[in-house]
Amino acid sequence: MRVSLIFPPATDPRAPHLALPYLAAVLRRAGVATTLIDADLGGLLWLLRPxxxxxxxxxxxxxxPGRDADEIARLLRRGDRLVEDVPRALAILRDRVRFYDPHAFAFARETIQDAVQLAAGGTAVRYDLCPIRYEVAGIDExxxxxxxxASTDPRANLFEEHWRAELLPALDRERPDLVGLSIVNRQQILPGLALAHRLKAGGHRVVIGGTVFTKFVRQLLARPELFAHFADGIVAYEGETAILALVEALRRGGDLGSVPNLLSVVxxxxRMGPTRVEDVDELPTPDxxxxPLGAYLAPEPVLPILVGKGCYFNECKFCDIPFINHVSRKPxxxxxxxxxxxxxxxxxxxxxxRHFVFTDEALPPRLLERLADALEPHRDRGFSFVGYARFERGFTGEVCAKIARMGMRKIFFGLESGDQATLDHMRKGIxxxxxxxxxxxxxxxxILFHIFSMVGFPEETRASARTTLRFFEENADVIDHPGNTFDIHPFGLELRTGYFAEAAELGVDVPEEALAKDFVIGVRSGWSNARGLSQDEVMALVAEYGAVLRTLYARHHNTPLHLWPGFEEYAILYGDRYRNRDFPYRTSLPEDGDPRPFTIAWNPAAAVDRRDGLVRVASRTGAVTVDEPLFGLFAAPRPRRVGDVLAACAALQGEEADPAETRAAIDAMVGARLLQITLARDGPARSAPEERVSEPAIA
Structure with a gap:
């Protein structure tokens, strides 16, 4: 028997996902030849070929001109420079030196996102890496x-050429006895099912697994037409025992009805086989x-590690993890x-x-402490870790010091709200x-940290929501560090949660048409919060808070994405690199009187358009039009001091120039990723090694 396991598009391939390596370990331990294919990474790299x-x-x-005409015009202004920049961008993300220059890093990420956006330009598809998105106009997944x-329309598939030229021919040559696809997030549904359809139509035996379909067992039982089109079977819940039993059943030519967790058409x-809950301690090390660990968008591998499944608290009313794990008696x-x-x-x-992401929903402090003790004899290997946790009293000074010695570099904490009554309302338990x-x-x-927070919970008032903003204002002295990150985003209503179960009692109204679908994942919009903030009020508060906090945390957080990358895989790499080093990068001008020299220069990923003595500079997050002298002032990075920069700008503007307004204008351009600032170290620092500002011909 030969099995091929595929991870389909579309995510952000910074590192491999954990699901398939666990399945491969189980199969290979049983002597089953197993091939792993990361079609997410392969598809993106195809789109990035020059x-x-x-x-x-x-x-x-x-x-x-059509949808997003301004953005398409910006991409066209980059022109052939974008073709040249993409290979350099990939090289930066894989380079063990340049990756850690956040301006070079930002250039690389922006360039790759521009190339992805260009690939979708003029099509019905919206594809992006940050935030991760794969949508098709007119299609509701x-x-x-x-x-x-969508699965039968090549125009809805950005990866069609890659599949036709490479992926499908390779599978046809190998002819595995079973092809498995893992669909673990919403963005993978459309490309994942399109690939499943192509494989099934090509004569392959296809089985689909992943957490997405775990949510829809009842719906799947009533829809045999889905199986006819996409798969011979779907594995709900956990798949390690299931896939091994499926291989054995296929080998014997036996009945699939005995395969645990497998839905198939009879x-x-x-029909669905018996429910199986894995003994996680019996699982082998993921394989x-x-x-291609060297091909991901990172300079060295960062691998996921499973500590446990489920959540030890398991009561938050906004979270659907309890539902996903409900088949287990143990949370x-x-x-x-x-x-x-x-x-x-x-x-x-x-x-x-050496770098590992703990994939658990929440890591208990006592468990981390035991792990630190067990890893103490291996400290010479230089391990580092990142993971998620709750704000538990168990994270004492002693425990934090111990897990820091173990290599814990960053913890992602769920605050959710700065208001105790709101936390109690959602049963957060902190x-x-x-x-x-x-x-x-x-x-x-x-140990660095990220703080998640939300606005717009059922029955949340404007006053309690503002308490969340005050939390970030009152604790800036602890939070403000380049490696600490935070967010405030709108609350989203998930169906398989306590809040949805209590919707009527809480004044939450969900239109019937939003629920009259085959596979409702969540309610994106249209629901009302009669005893809480409206969605318009929530969006206004989020925008207001963002502006306030970007000013308060201006030194390192005055940008939509932080200079110190917040993604788990990148945060751990940066955390290890800068643990005992200065981080000389800023998102605003140094304070008046600061004697340290710095460089300030245009973002090399920006598109530049000259016309009638004016220069328009546009990035993915903003644009500005300046005259040629001001553009020239920042055209090349060289050591400067803040007073010199403000004086040079004043000289160009004339006597009426206000230094405070000039500073604010420069900081706004830095915040929009148009300008980049680096404090000088041993010598003049370049804003992005081996890169230069794009200057396409005048349109």
Whole structure:
């Protein structure tokens, strides 16, 4: 028997996902030849080939203006420079030196996102890496007829050429006995099912798994037509035992009805095998062999590690993790400390990887403390970790110091709200009084942190929502560090949660048409919050808070994305690199009188258009029009001081120039990623090594 396991587009391939390596480990331990294919990474790298970028550039240039005309015009102004910049961008993200220059890093990420946006230009597809998105105009991935229509329309598939030229021919040559696809997030639904359809139509036996379909067992049981179009079977819940049992059943030619967690069609009706809950301590170390670890968008591998499944608290009313894990009697199943350490050491021996992401929803402090003790004899290997946790009193100064020695570089905490009554309403189970001490213990130990928060909970008032803003204002002395990150985003209503179950009692109204779909994942918009903030009020507050906090945290957070990357894989790499080093990059001008020299120059990923003595500079997040002298002032990075910069701008503007307004204008351009600032170290620093500002011909 031969099995091929595929991770489909469309995510952000900074590192491999954990699901397929676990399945591969189970199969390979049983002697089943297993191939791993990251079609997400492969599809993106195909779109980033210079000849493919050039093709899309020519195609979009000939097309009539349409959706996002201003953005398309910006991409066209980059022109052939974008074709040249893409290989350099990939090289920067894989370079163990340039990756850690955040301006070079930003140039690389922006360039790749521009190339992706160009590939979707003039099509019905919206594809982006940040935030991750794959949508098709006119298609609702929650409706089965739309899924079928999109899967048969090449115009809805940006990866069609890659599949036709490389992926499908390779699978046809190998002819595995089983092809498995793992669909773990909403963005993978359309391309993932399109690939499943192509494979099934090509004669392959296809099985689909992943957390997305775990939410829809009841709906799947009533829709045999989905199986006819996309798959021979769908594995709900957990798949390790299921896929091995499926291989054995296929080998014997036996009945698939005995395969645990497998939904399949028998005599025209969907049947499901017995439910199986894995003993996580019996799972082997995940096996990443066959995945191109050096090809991901990072300078060295960062691998995911499973500590446990589920959540040990398991009561938050906004979260659907309790539903996803409801088949288990235990809300949190944990691998033994010995097993976790074996996984880490084994993967380090096999791959050389030193950086690991704990994938758990929340890591208990006592578990981390035990793990730190167990890893103490192996500190010479230089491990580093990042993971998620709750604001528990157990994160004492002593515990934080211990897990920092283990290599804990950053913890992602869910604050959700700065108001205790709102936290109690959602059954968060934390105390605001404990939050600052935990953050302080982390900071003293050298552990960075991210703070998640939301606005717009059911029955939340404007006053309680503003308490969240005050939390960030009152704790800026602890939070303000280049490696600490935070966000405030609108609350989203998920269906399989306590809040949805109590919707009528809370004054939450969801229109019937929003629920009259085959596979409702969540309610994006249109629902009303009669006893809370309206969606317009929520969006206004989020925008207001963002402006306030970008000013308060201007030194390092005056940009839509932080200079110190917030994604887990990148945060851990930066955290390791700058643990004992200065971080000389800023998102605003130094304070008046600061004697340190710095460089300030235009973002090399910006598009530049000269016309009638004026220069328009546009990035993905903003644009400005200046005259030629001011553009020339920042055309080349060289050491300057803040007073010299303000004086030079004043000289260009005339006597009426206001220094405060000039500073604010420059900071706004830095915040829009038009200008980049680096404090000088041993010598003049360049804003982006080996890069220069794009200057296409006048349009």
């Amino acid at each position: 000849e493919v970028v050039a093709h899309h550039l020519r195609r979009v240039a000939k097309a009539p 929650q409706r089965l007829p739309d899924l079928i229509a 005599d025209g009706r969907v 990443f062999a066959g995945l 949190y199943r944990v691998r033994s400390t010995q097993r976790i350490v074996e996984d880490i050491l084994t993967l380090n021996d096999r791959t050389g990887c 105390r605001i009084a404990d939050v600052r001490p935990v953050l302080s213990h982390c900071r003293e130990a050298g």
